[in-house]
Amino acid sequence: MGIIEKMRLDGKKGFITGAARGIGKCTAKAFAEAGADIAIVDLDIAEAEKTAKEIAGATGRKVIAIKCDVTSEADVQAMVDKVVAELGGLDFCHANAGICINVAADEMSYAQWKKNIDVNLNSVFLTDTIAGKYMLAHGGGSIINTASMSAHIVNVPQPQCAYNASKAGVIQLTKSLAIEWAKKGVRVNSISPGYIGTDLTLSSEFLKPLIAKWNELAPMGRLGKPEELESICVYLAGDTSTFTTGADFCLDGAFTCF
Numbered sequence: 001m002g003i004i005e006k007m008r009l010d011g012k013k014g015f016i017t018g019a020a021r022g023i024g025k026c027t028a029k030a031f032a033e034a035g036a037d038i039a040i041v042d043l044d045i046a047e048a049e050k051t052a053k054e055i056a057g058a059t060g061r062k063v064i065a066i067k068c069d070v071t072s073e074a075d076v077q078a079m080v081d082k083v084v085a086e087l088g089g090l091d092f093c094h095a096n097a098g099i100c101i102n103v104a105a106d107e108m109s110y111a112q113w114k115k116n117i118d119v120n121l122n123s124v125f126l127t128d129t130i131a132g133k134y135m136l137a138h139g140g141g142s143i144i145n146t147a148s149m150s151a152h153i154v155n156v157p158q159p160q161c162a163y164n165a166s167k168a169g170v171i172q173l174t175k176s177l178a179i180e181w182a183k184k185g186v187r188v189n190s191i192s193p194g195y196i197g198t199d200l201t202l203s204s205e206f207l208k209p210l211i212a213k214w215n216e217l218a219p220m221g222r223l224g225k226p227e228e229l230e231s232i233c234v235y236l237a238g239d240t241s242t243f244t245t246g247a248d249f250c251l252d253g254a255f256t257c258f
């Protein structure tokens with residue numbers, strides 16, 4: 001079997017959080033194109049259903065939509081149970097849902113700080129451990145977390161201390177789980193994208209005017225595209241990455257190199 005065949009995900013089942021749109025939608029489509037049956041998990045169930053239909057139509061795979069608030073333990077447990085019941089198992093997941101609160105630290109309320117940490121970091125603990133417990137008991141699996149280049153550098157000029165701290169936490173959580181589960185068949189890795197053109201960046205009235213500045217700072221002089229994150233996620237979900245765990249992959253056009 002050639003390498004491209006070996007990278008396929010035929011027979012595998014997985015879910016992606018925050019997959020109604022943006023990066024999650026893109027990796028979800030890539031997992032399905034590679035042969036996996038998947039669940040599109042999101043707070044926005046109307047958009048998740050549209051995305052599920054679109055990906056099922058394009059790939060012929062089984063694609064379901066599940067409403068879930070990733071900050072709710074009960075929701076995440078019910079979501080994982082539904083994935084297992086409807087898809088027939090769980091081999092990989094991509095914990096990707098996230099938000100960014102751009103408020104200066106001295107103006108940020110404690111509630112805003114907690115909200116950003118809850119959606120971006122506590123949710124990854126919930127998703128990874130609830131999915132991980134199933135995988136540990138059923139022959140292993142692969143978990144991919146979306147961190148960010150903001151885990152490695154402090155973005156300028158916009159303030160986002162809670163976001164940066166939450167993403168740094170995602171990387172250390174990833175490494176900690178990778179070590180705990182290294183001999184138990186569950187691998188945990190993260191991706192750290194640079195600025196990517198999605199609704200998170202392009203539709204925010206606050207962030208939109210900053211794009212020219214970001215491009216000036218970026219070695220490649222441009223934003224990344226969600227499609228440029230797909231192949232690493234397919235690799236991490238599949239069986240050609242069996243020695244890869246506890247790794248963080250910077251996909252940022254060299255933004256964090258200086």
Ligand code: NAD
Pocket residue numbers: 017018019020021022023024041042043044068069070071096097098099100119146147148149192193194195196197198199200201
């Ligand atoms: P996006 O805003 O386009 O999509 C995020 C999705 O997450 C939305 O569909 C939203 O409904 C969902 N979501 C938000 N809160 C949720 C919750 N509590 N429960 C379930 N779903 C929820 O964002 P994106 O740009 O695709 O970002 C995806 C991930 O990538 C995030 O973790 C983000 O921090 C990270 N990231 C983005 C960039 C970028 O420049 N876009 C760069 C680095 C990292």
